[in-house]
Amino acid sequence: MDLTFSDTQLAFRDELRAWLDANPPGEAPEGDDARYAWARDWQRRLHEGGWAGVHWPKEYGGRGASLMETAIFFEELGRARGPLPANVLGLLLGGPTVMVWGTDEQKDRYLEPILSAEEIWCQGFSEPDAGSDLASLKTRAVPDGDDWVVTGQKVWTSGAQYSKWCMLVARTDTEVAKHKGLTYFLMDMEQDAVQVRPLRQITGEAEFNELFIEEARIPGENVVGGVGNGWKVALTTLMNERAGLAFFLQVRLRQHLDDLIERAAGNGALDDPRLADSLADLHVRTEILRLLAWKGLSTIERYGQPGPEGSLTKWLWSDTNQRLSQLAADVLGAEALTAGTPWAYELLRSPGNSIEGGTTEILKNIVAERVMGLPRAR
Numbered sequence: 001m002d003l004t005f006s007d008t009q010l011a012f013r014d015e016l017r018a019w020l021d022a023n024p025p026g027e028a029p030e031g032d033d034a035r036y037a038w039a040r041d042w043q044r045r046l047h048e049g050g051w052a053g054v055h056w057p058k059e060y061g062g063r064g065a066s067l068m069e070t071a072i073f074f075e076e077l078g079r080a081r082g083p084l085p086a087n088v089l090g091l092l093l094g095g096p097t098v099m100v101w102g103t104d105e106q107k108d109r110y111l112e113p114i115l116s117a118e119e120i121w122c123q124g125f126s127e128p129d130a131g132s133d134l135a136s137l138k139t140r141a142v143p144d145g146d147d148w149v150v151t152g153q154k155v156w157t158s159g160a161q162y163s164k165w166c167m168l169v170a171r172t173d174t175e176v177a178k179h180k181g182l183t184y185f186l187m188d189m190e191q192d193a194v195q196v197r198p199l200r201q202i203t204g205e206a207e208f209n210e211l212f213i214e215e216a217r218i219p220g221e222n223v224v225g226g227v228g229n230g231w232k233v234a235l236t237t238l239m240n241e242r243a244g245l246a247f248f249l250q251v252r253l254r255q256h257l258d259d260l261i262e263r264a265a266g267n268g269a270l271d272d273p274r275l276a277d278s279l280a281d282l283h284v285r286t287e288i289l290r291l292l293a294w295k296g297l298s299t300i301e302r303y304g305q306p307g308p309e310g311s312l313t314k315w316l317w318s319d320t321n322q323r324l325s326q327l328a329a330d331v332l333g334a335e336a337l338t339a340g341t342p343w344a345y346e347l348l349r350s351p352g353n354s355i356e357g358g359t360t361e362i363l364k365n366i367v368a369e370r371v372m373g374l375p376r377a378r
């Protein structure tokens with residue numbers, strides 16, 4: 001893959017850089033709700049500037065940017081230390097899923113409020129007994145006139161407390177093979193039958209929630225992709241989840257590593273050969289990750305969708321990010337272990353990296369079977 005930017009790509013990058021310079025994201029405020037409001041306001045500003053749906057086609061209100069330009073967008077956003085837009089699940093997962101599987105009416109109704117952050121989306125896939133093995137989920141939807149009535153429990157639902165719509169996968173047929181009995185719904189979160197209970201994490205914040213759903217009503221017109229086709233629609237959502245964030249995450253990692261190397265140079269830690277060696281190792285891993293992210297892009301360009309190699313990128317990122325936050329404790333000592341400091345936050349938040357968006361064990365299975373062609377584990 002040729003990593004030299006064309007004149008058009010350079011012009012795109014320069015225009016974006018100028019916009020980011022003129023519209024700095026500012027510092028994140030304290031507290032979950034204030035931080036969320038800040039990220040939502042950030043998305044509104046991106047939208048007004050025409051930068052919210054960079055990768056969305058123009059006909060849906062996006063910028064119609066190429067894949068390369070989208071990668072440049074996420075790299076530059078990371079470089080400007082801007083937060084991810086508040087409606088990141090709508091922008092990266094929900095919107096693209098509706099574009100592929102939705103009816104014209106659904107596209108008209110749902111896409112624009114995703115871009116403007118007017119309506120926030122969450123992803124109701126995982127359940128207490130269905131995470132990696134999503135197809136074994138038990139939340140039931142039964143028809144009632146033109147509606148569906150849904151009962152069950154979801155868990156780890158990020159941003160549900162701020163969401164208007166939930167991408168909900170539920171079982172609509174118990175008589176067929178488990179992958180075939182699923183349907184993908186857009187569930188209105190603003191109803192009494194949906195109870196959202198925040199789950200407090202070790203970092204102190206509550207990014208995700210439990211959802212208790214007791215006879216919630218979903219109109220038939222909110223089925224996406226047809227009854228019984230939920231597994232395929234959910235796969236579209238999941239593929240977009242892994243592909244979209246790679247560039248943003250590898251830039252963030254690079255920044256954190258550069259910050260740590262600077263601190264290590266300042267406090268004498270770089271004179272310790274063991275620490276210097278570990279920092280060099282992280283440097284190499286981070287560079288490999290950058291190149292893998294670009295390589296993943298060429299797969300999408302060639303085959304029209306992300307390949308299984310995306311699992312390798314996600315695995316390497318979570319592993320490197322965890323090593324980095326642990327090494328920071330060796331380099332910075334007590335500071336990295338003091339509650340409220342950015343490095344203590346990283347140390348507490350990074351263990352979740354190897355679970356969210358697919359666990360490392362599952363990703364290793366995918367790499368073994370679909371990239372290396374080894375026999376199936378089960």
Ligand SMILES: Cc1cc2nc3c(=O)[nH]c(=O)nc-3n(C[C@H](O)[C@H](O)[C@H](O)COP(=O)(O)OP(=O)(O)OC[C@H]3O[C@@H](n4cnc5c(N)ncnc54)[C@H](O)[C@@H]3O)c2cc1C
Binds near residue numbers: 129355359360
């Ligand atoms: C920060 C964060 C945010 C999240 N946000 C959301 C969200 O918004 N919406 C949502 O639906 N979910 C969300 N999740 C849930 C996430 O998708 C699941 O936690 C994940 O899919 C794993 O499922 P599980 O927790 O049920 O673990 P399990 O699937 O029960 O796995 C338990 C352990 O067994 C291992 N394991 C399972 N199967 C295999 C196998 N076949 N081979 C080898 N090892 C295996 C796993 O790797 C893991 O170590 C979030 C999770 C986190 C940490």
